[in-house]
Amino acid sequence: MYGTGLLKGLGVTFKEMFKPKVTTKYPDEPFEFPNRVRGIQKLYPDKCIVCNQCAIICPTQCITLKGKPHPDPEKKGKVLEYFDINFEICILCDFCTEVCPTEAIVMTTNFELATYSRDALNKDMQWLDANDTNVRELNLPWRQTSSSS
Amino acid sequence: MRDWLYEPLSAERFGWMVLSILILLGVLLFLVTYAIYVQRKLLGWMQSRVGPNRVGPYGLLQTIADVLKLLTKESFVPTHADRPLYLLAPIVAFAPAFVVFAVIPLTDRIAFTDIGIGLLFYIGVASLSTLGVIMGGWASNNKWSLIGAMRAAAMMISYEIPLVLAALGVVMLAGSINLVDIVEAQRGVWNVVPQFVGFVIFLIAALAELNRTPFDLTEAESELIAGYQVEYSGFRFAIFMLGEYVYLFAMGALIAILYFGGWLPPHPALDFIPGIVWLVVKTLFFAYLPFWLQATFPRVRIDQLMTFSWKVLMPLALVNIAFTSLVKTIAGGVS
């Protein structure tokens, strides 16, 4: 009969009133992401060997880094002088952590980046080092599950 | 209070009446505030959400916060608008919605006026608020609001007549246009039973008059952005909204009175509950009903709306009148 569709629709919305709600209480309760979620990177400056792979693979060129000779003259290699990620253009694509041979840069599931100024989004080495909560456990999936490389 | 009207007025009684009118206004403002809250809560619940819950316990102060925000919000007249009309429009949209409460009796004892043509007064005055919408839409000099205003006019001319014709059935049963008499005539059985067709027509037409989903064409968020309200901000916008919601309650009260026995309880055994409670309960039900529809239905198109009104509701209403008069003539044994 004409109009039954309307009434059935009313039934659907009416029943919905008594079903559990799906709203999350986000600012009051932190939103729990699955462990694989790509959030703001965590940097271990000591592990970095300044191979520049992360800066090269980055599709948006948001990473700028520079190495300096190791302060301890006994040791070879370089250490980081500075390491900046510009979160204005970083798209959190996970490529930098993927290519890092020493897992010096890893993802965390932190995602809150809002600031009052654009400049504040340019994060330096110290800030990235201090970002050490919710660090992702597994960062290099291919190497764990694949024998190809 | 109703019997005061039949005696010469003393200054004291006049004062009491004015005071009660102001109280009515206060009650209405309160109801509107919480109607918006209820609307948002209901919509939320029906959409798997929780609705407003941040301001005050359970979000109870949300609308109050909104009103305060609107009160302190900058509001200006667009440069190319028709200034006097633009400023006048919210008032014209609001005033009739409140004035119609003058003829709505709250119980058989409490009424602000007692005029023989209550129903006609209501219908005549209430349709004025469309004028405010048209004025606002046109005066804004905004193309969206112009289209919204034109749609408002289109809806008014299509739904006014079914509304009036549907109410005619009730008038025939009661033999009076006085709203108190109409309610008293429902002592035996509520009008919704003998006048079910009329009730459905009236309800549909009322929704269209109120610009409520599925007939919210004048605002049509997804088409006309906000239709006639596009250029209104701050308290001018608030008054438009207020008018809309006050009208919602006026219409709810009218439906309760015309079809659901006004202040009469469903069964005489429930007489101990005061009549005004029954009226308020029924009014609230019909004022909240549109929110449920809003959560469910999409919007109709303007041409569908007009053809539906003229080709379905109009003939149906005419048949309803003919049928009612026939039944009443035969049942009444008119010579």
Next chain:
Amino acid sequence: MPEVYVNSLLFIAVFVVVALGLPIVAFGLSRLLRPHHFYREKGETYESGTEPFGTSWVRFKVKYYMFALLFVLFDVETLFLYPWAVVFDRLGLFAVIEMFVFLFLLALGLLYAWRKKVLEWN
């Protein structure tokens, strides 16, 4: 005139005054409270985020023009029905039949408009 009409009209007037007063008082109040920072761009009307071209006060095509004419006709006719509806059972069968003729004419008018395709949007 009986007292009730004088009093009723008086109170309707009070209603009108209150209904006009509330928005005016509210506007006045909000005028005192709200900020005033007007500049030219704010005064432009909203047209989906671009500068509006032209005015909206054109000779807008009102497609439901014929509906409007019909509306005037029918609205007046329905008003005639009201006094009849109030008293028809006291006037007897003749009034009912008479009104049936009237209703029939009304329906005929609607049918005519229908067949003449006035009730089509396009």
Next chain:
Amino acid sequence: MIRTEEMLLNVGPQHPSTHGVFRVIVKIDGETIVEATPVIGYLHRGTEKLAEDLTYTQIIPYTDRMDYLSAMIGNYALVHAVETLMGLEIPERAEYLRVIAMELNRIASHLVWFGTYLLDIGALTPFLYAFREREKILRLFAELSGARLTYSYMRIGGVKWDVPDDGWLGRVRRFIDDFKGALEEFHTLVTGNEIVQARLKGVGKYDQETAIAYGLTGVNLRSTGVAYDVRKAKPYSIYDRFDFEVPVRTEGDLWARYLLRMAELEQSRRIVEQAVAQFPSGGEIMAKLPKLIRPPAGEVYTSVESPRGELGVYILSEGKPQPYRIHFRRPSFVNLQLLPKLLVGENIANMIAILGSIDIVLGEVDA
């Protein structure tokens, strides 16, 4: 007749129903549209040009942002083209993961369309129901790929992550089972609604010849009776292993397109169901690849069926790590071309409904 004036009206870029920053300048006479001129390019980022300076892997995040509602399929379109050019053999497990991800993404994308479309024609609630269901898919994607919208999940030669070992497939299975109920709810709430039917039936019609002449693909083409679906016409990945239908209707109106997309939800659901059932228990997720991906010189064009139609990728390679030229055949862009023709003679409400039924994603239109 009374002389009336026409009026120019901007619909967009700031309009709730243009699905992004899309603008149509319409000339209206009353509410009737006399002429419509779409203006696109507000979201143009020059993806194709940028890609010429990027390695193939680096282009993957850019494909996420073209059709952001079905990033998995965008990812796949690119890696599929590169893999075809290189002649790579993809491990079976990776193919299954890709198909599950793509079909879930098709469901998610169609859900967004469903919700926003109903919002366009004025119904508020289906939007939230659709997003409630989509949220479950996004959660699954976040668990699988680490992102909710821009997945960058596919890699040339395989996929980035294996299945999470905490019962992810079981959750997909459960979602797929629950989704049947959700679909039924949608049909009760919306499809059966007489107002929806009145709004959609017979509006925005075009015939088969027009659709083919304008190069429409996807649902926009299938609504006119052409059973063209890239998954069936030129099978890629492992779609030949699944039993699914290509829903076709012949009316060519909004209602046909609505029903087709609803039917596709069901078909995608079936594909995921089968893929989860057939999922191989072990195996690699990446093919053996050199460290630097350097496809041989040559050109390739491959296409996949995105939720919006045929998403084609053309690559001209000179044997370098970067493509010499890459072109994306974006279905939204192609489908949009019919819009000015469709809009003439309609009113504003229909305009919104027609625009919604073409189902464009502005990220893809403007690329």
